[in-house]
Amino acid sequence: MTDASTRAREIVESTYRSDSRRVLATLVRLLGDFDVAEEALHDAFAAALERWPVDGVPANPRAWLVSAGRFRAIDHIRRRARFDARHAEIAAELESHVPISVHGGDDDEIPDDRLRLIFACCHPALAIEAQVALTLRTVGGLTTEEIARAFLVPAPTLAQRIVRAKNKIRDARIPYEIPGQAELPERIDAVLAVIYLIFNEGYSATFGDELTRADMCAESIRLARMLAELHEDSEVDGLLALMLLHDSRRAARIAGDGEPILLDDQDRTLWDQAKIREGITLTTRALASGRVGPYALQAAIAAVHAEARTAAETDWGEIVGL
Amino acid sequence: MKYLCLIYDEESLWQKMSPDEMGKVMGEYNAFGEDIKASGHFIGGNALQPTSSATTIRVRNGKTITSDGPFAETKEQLGGYYLIEAKDLNDALQVAGRIPGAKLGSVEVRPIMVFNS
Numbered sequence: 094m095t096d097a098s099t100r101a102r103e104i105v106e107s108t109y110r111s112d113s114r115r116v117l118a119t120l121v122r123l124l125g126d127f128d129v130a131e132e133a134l135h136d137a138f139a140a141a142l143e144r145w146p147v148d149g150v151p152a153n154p155r156a157w158l159v160s161a162g163r164f165r166a167i168d169h170i171r172r173r174a175r176f177d178a179r180h181a182e183i184a185a186e187l188e189s190h191v192p193i194s195v196h197g198g199d200d201d202e203i204p205d206d207r208l209r210l211i212f213a214c215c216h217p218a219l220a221i222e223a224q225v226a227l228t229l230r231t232v233g234g235l236t237t238e239e240i241a242r243a244f245l246v247p248a249p250t251l252a253q254r255i256v257r258a259k260n261k262i263r264d265a266r267i268p269y270e271i272p273g274q275a276e277l278p279e280r281i282d283a284v285l286a287v288i289y290l291i292f293n294e295g296y297s298a299t300f301g302d303e304l305t306r307a308d309m310c311a312e313s314i315r316l317a318r319m320l321a322e323l324h325e326d327s328e329v330d331g332l333l334a335l336m337l338l339h340d341s342r343r344a345a346r347i348a349g350d351g352e353p354i355l356l357d358d359q360d361r362t363l364w365d366q367a368k369i370r371e372g373i374t375l376t377t378r379a380l381a382s383g384r385v386g387p388y389a390l391q392a393a394i395a396a397v398h399a400e401a402r403t404a405a406e407t408d409w410g411e412i413v414g415l
Numbered sequence: 416m417k418y419l420c421l422i423y424d425e426e427s428l429w430q431k432m433s434p435d436e437m438g439k440v441m442g443e444y445n446a447f448g449e450d451i452k453a454s455g456h457f458i459g460g461n462a463l464q465p466t467s468s469a470t471t472i473r474v475r476n477g478k479t480i481t482s483d484g485p486f487a488e489t490k491e492q493l494g495g496y497y498l499i500e501a502k503d504l505n506d507a508l509q510v511a512g513r514i515p516g517a518k519l520g521s522v523e524v525r526p527i528m529v530f531n532s
Binding site: 216218264265266267268270272276 | 416502503504505506508509524526
C-alpha cells in the first residue's frame with residue numbers, strides 16, 4: 094500500500110471520529126428517517142474507504158459523505174421499488190429535494206442540522222428517558238451498550254426505548270426543525286434539562302462503572318458546548334458554566350476509599366483551574382446578558398465557591414447578593 | 416398529515432358554570448373555530464353530550480352486552496374533538512394548544528393512521 098493511500102485511510106478514520114455525527118444530522122434531515130440515515134452514513138464511510146485511497150481525499154469531505162450517503166440511500170429505496178411501487182414515489186420525492194449543501198459545499202447548513210436533530214431528540218412529546226437515550230445515541234454517537242451501562246439498565250431495554258422514540262418521531266411526524274421564536278425558550282429549557290440530567294447521572298451516582306460515569310459528564314459538557322456554539326443563549330452559557338465548575342472538583346470529591354468528601358474538606362489544589370476559568374468567563378457573560386435564569390444563577394454560586402482558595406474564604410456576602 | 420385532537424375535561428365544571436361563563440367559553444370556541452378554518456387546519460370537529468348520555472357496547476363470544484356510561488371511570492371525560500390537517504406534530508400542537516379546552520382540561524393529539532390499500 095502506498096503512503097498516500099494509507100494517509101487517505103487515516104483521514105477517513107479521523108473524519109469518522111470528528112464528523113460522523115454532523116453527517117448523520119444532515120442525512121436525517123434529507124432522508125427524513127433515522128434508520129435509513131444511519132444505514133446511509135455507514136454506506137458513505139464504506140464508500141470513502143474504497144474511493145479516497147484511489148481518487149484522493151475530496152476538497153470537502155463532509156459534503157462528499159453527505160452526497161454519497163444520500164445517493165446510496167435513494168439507490169436502496171429504488172431497488173426496493175421493484176417489489177413495492179410505493180418506494181418508487183419515495184425515491185423520486187427524495188431525489189427532487191436537492192439541498193444546496195450537497196453541491197455547493199455550503200457548511201453553514203450543517204451546524205443547523207445538528208441543532209434540528211437535538212430539538213427532535215429532546216422533543217417534549219417523547220418520554221424523558223427516551224429523550225436522554227436518543228440524544229446520547231444520535232447526537233452524541235454513543236453505543237446503545239455504553240448508554241445502558243451508564244444508566245444501569247439492560248441493553249435490550251435501552252435499545253427498545255430508542256426504537257420506540259424513533260417510531261414516535263416517524264409516526265407522529267415530529268419535525269427536524271428549530272422551533273420558532275414563540276416556542277424557543279421553552280424548547281431550549283427541555284434540551285438543557287436533558288443535558289443536565291446526563292451530567293448529573295455521571296456526577297452524583299455513587300455506584301456503577303467509574304469510567305463510564307466520567308464519560309457521561311464529559312459527553313454532557315460536549316453537548317452543551319455544541320449547543321452554545323450553535324445557539325447563543327445566557328442559559329446555555331449558564332448550564333455549561335455550572336457543569337464545568339462542578340466537574341472541576343471531580344478529582345477532589347472522592348476519597349481513596351470511594352467515600353465522598355464534602356466541599357469544606359476538599360483539597361482545593363486538586364480543582365481543575367482551566368475548567369474553573371472557563372466556567373467563570375461563561376458565568377460572567379451569562380450574568381451580563383441581563384436575562385439571568387436558574388442555571389446562570391447556580392453557576393454564579395458555584396463560581397464564588399470555586400474562586401475561594403479555602404472554605405473559610407468563601408464570599409458568602411456575594412452569594413447572598415446574587 | 417391528519418391529527419385528531421381529543422378534548423378531555425371535567426364535565427362537572429360545565430354543569431357548575433353560570434350562563435355568562437358558559438357564553439364566554441362558547442365565544443372562545445367559536446373564535447377558535449373561525450381561526451383554524453381561516454388557516455386551513457380545520458377538517459371537522461364536534462362537542463359531545465355528557466357521559467350520562469353515553470352507552471357502551473361489547474360483543475363477547477357472539478353475545479352483546481350493553482351497559483350505561485363510559486368504559487372507565489376517570490376524572491376527566493372526552494368532551495369533544497377536532498380533526499385537523501397539520502404540517503407536522505409541532506404545527507398540530509400549536510393548533511391544539513389554542514383549543515379553549517386545553518385551559519380547562521387537557522387535549523390529546525393523535526396522528527391518524529394511514530392504511531395503504
